Amino acid sequence: MAPAIELTGITKRFPGVVANDDIHLEVAEGEIHAICGENGAGKSTLMKILYGMQPPDSGTIRIQGDEVELHSPAQAIELGIGMVHQHFMLADQLTVLENVILGAEPMRSLGRIDFQAGREHLDEVGRAYGLDINADDLVETLEVGERQRVEIIKVLYRGAKILILDEPTAVLVPQEVDELFRNIRELKASGATILFIDHKLDEVLEIADTITVLRQGRTVGTVKPGEVTAHDLAEMMIGSELPVPDAGASTVTEEVALELSGLRVAGEGDRAVVDDVTLSVHRGEIVGIAGVEGNGQAELVNAIIGIQDPDQGVITLLGRDITHVSVRHRREMGLGYVPQDRHRDGLLLGFTLWENAALGHQTEKPYSRGPWLSRLGMRGRANRIKEDFDVRTPNIEVSAHALSGGNQQKLIVGREMVADPAVLIANHPTRGIDVGAQAAVWDDIRDARSRGLATLLVSADLDELIGLSDTIVVMLRGRLVARLDPNDVTPRDLGAYMTGAALEAGAP
Amino acid sequence: MTERLTHRLMLASAAPIAAVVIAVVLSSIVLLISGSNPLAAYADMVQHASKLETQVDILNRATPLYLSGVAAAIGFRMNLFNIGVEGQYLLAFIVAAHLGAQVELPSVLHIAFILVVAMAVGGMFSGAAGVLKVTRGVNEVISTIMLNAVVISGLAAWWIVEWQAGGEISATGGRVGTEPIAESGLLPDINSWLEVFTREVGLGKKLTGMLVVALVVGVVYHVILNRTVFGFDLRSSGANPTASHVGGVSPKRMVVIAMTLSGMVAGLVGMTELMDTGYYPSNPISLLGFTGIAVALLGRNHPAGVAVAALIFGFLDVSSGILQISGAASREIVEIMKGVIILTAVIAYEVVRRIREREEAAAAAAAMAASPGADA
Structure with missing residues (x-):
């Protein structure tokens, strides 16, 4: 039988990079095929090509043995290929049924939507693939895992036999991942072919029948999970040894650097999005904040750096009340910040690297003297950051958007570190960067910690939290609900706290 | 380094020069269509502007x-x-x-x-x-x-x-x-x-x-x-x-x-x-x-x-x-020229910006590939 998908010699170039370089991929009918690779290895580009969102520069695509040219997602859907994006595309105010039929509505006469037919078809799909969902629930009331199931059903409803899942576990806690994997196995049993993109190796080994590894736009190899270990896969992915976060010996001191007491931040309708948070971070300590995204971490961070005003509580930096002090003043007092979204909050993309190296510190020496900028000081610091933090760039005169994500992040971390802050707020500091840059960022934070830096680490990467933190606190619905020792907590336990399951069941 | 600098200067000046050249070409076409001799019109303009008194007028307007x-x-x-x-x-x-x-x-x-x-x-x-x-x-x-x-x-x-x-x-x-x-x-x-x-x-x-x-x-x-x-x-x-x-x-x-x-x-x-x-x-x-x-x-x-x-x-x-x-020529040709210059300038600047962006991205990617630690 012809393979469900066969890609030969796929090449796709973007300005300055070859995203896909002569890629070969063969996916057998009815298998779960995982595509692994670091960020920037070319996974997303390849999937976009397969889903008709971008044409390849060269190479051929065969679906069930027939050579096709894909020009649009609509055409891919017609060929039975469906894609579940990492970021859900659902209308919160509509029901599951309405979301599923949206854009493919069964019609009755006079332009009326035939909801009955839609419902029947939806039930049929649900039964056929063993996916359980209530068609009349409002999407806004659903948990993340359920929303993902709606996305999958949406694709199946349109007749997809080949499903592309783009990093489906990135948004899930471990318990939800189990549920997703059960669903994926059901789908397979019902005859679907699944292309599964991921870079979490244990997950890949657990679910996949076949694994193809990409590195720097090329296919490194195709293996069976029984034949390799996670370690082998990691080496294939990065071409060298996989770094692990490890905090090393404790350097925690008695001296409190950052203290929050009774902090409350109001969201819409005066509902507390940060609710009575009390926390202290000592010099030499890394406090990790775990939590499913949207449980108040963003607002907590905003209140600490000063762009959102808390309505109750006190923030103390190095013994001084900074609750209502300006952002600039806080920064000058020694508050460093690595933002979650570096393009939105961390960089001036069209500006040179040396200007970016000064952003947030432009009032401090050596970037300026009094009201005057010092270009010499700015360039000098930028060069030092480039050397010390291994920012890979031809020179510091290029603009920030020329750098890869990992190098942009190294620039930001370097900028904050050379300012020698007393307290660092690291908000998802390694999100979306490759393993090499990730290890570098971890090293930088650890080094600074040993010199007495107090760090508040907010992360969705549970291994990172456990590996780096001296203390982990769990944030749920705006409150700190648990305080854990990273030495005796597993990602699975942490997941249970993050969803609140552990609290309802009583602490394990 | 000087070569790079020359290259940058050329890129920077390419846009406005291209804008003016294209504007002159397009205005000439308009003048021809309206039955005027573009060369005669430009000659009048340049000759007039070469007078000191006109230059004072230009500066007074430009200020x-x-x-x-x-x-x-x-x-x-x-x-x-x-x-x-x-x-x-x-x-x-x-x-x-x-x-x-x-x-x-x-x-x-x-x-x-x-x-x-x-x-x-x-x-x-x-x-x-x-x-x-x-x-x-x-x-x-x-x-x-x-x-x-x-x-x-x-x-x-x-x-x-x-x-x-x-x-x-x-x-x-x-x-x-x-x-x-x-x-x-x-x-x-x-x-x-x-x-x-x-x-x-x-x-x-x-x-x-x-x-x-x-x-x-x-x-x-x-x-x-x-x-x-x-x-x-x-x-x-x-x-x-x-x-x-x-x-x-x-x-x-x-x-x-x-x-x-x-x-x-x-x-x-x-x-x-x-x-x-x-x-x-x-x-x-x-x-x-x-x-x-x-x-x-x-x-x-x-x-x-x-x-x-x-x-x-x-x-x-x-x-x-x-x-x-x-x-x-009709004096309104001047308004057409202004409009064309603005349009071509905006387009030319954007084209140059994209070329520069692409060159920088390529240089940064080359630096990454060339530095030790990154595999080929």
């Missing part, structure tokens, strides 16, 4: 255009579209003309007083739009357009009547206008400065002293923008307000300050005319504010670029007169 362009550019740098330069300069013009005629001061102080009043009025009027934006979320495009109407058909129309110079044959020589300012309040012409380099300026042409003020404004704009912490705050806040906010720059504060500064420079636009005639007439030179937006666009908000753009527009405006006199 307010430059100030207006800088006013718009300050807004653009903060990502604000101050479309209200028009209203701001007319309001500043009439208030400064009126108050300037009410006081008696030694010359230097008198001139300074008038200029300061003009800047204060422009700054406050424009700053009001900034305050509306940060406190009430009113888009500055909407508010400044409405404030233009408030000035042009409101305040200025009212005050020109209210402050009109009295008498059947008024002190302004029979023309309707505000009370004339005493000689001590008028900035003298700088013909003598020009004549150091050239022959005597004839035909009673006077090179405006505001040219010096405009040059000072340009230098101050350049220095503040590029050499001060405040300028860095302004540029960064305009480029990325959220990153800048996280970096300690209050975006609201910057909006109000940028609008105010823009209005202050706008306030000087009408001073070229006031310093020449000494009063606010019933029909002051108008539309300089709107043209300033085009000048800023063509000059890329860069102090020197805006100066070149102002000179080009000044040249075209002055040329339209000679075309009408010589009959080589």
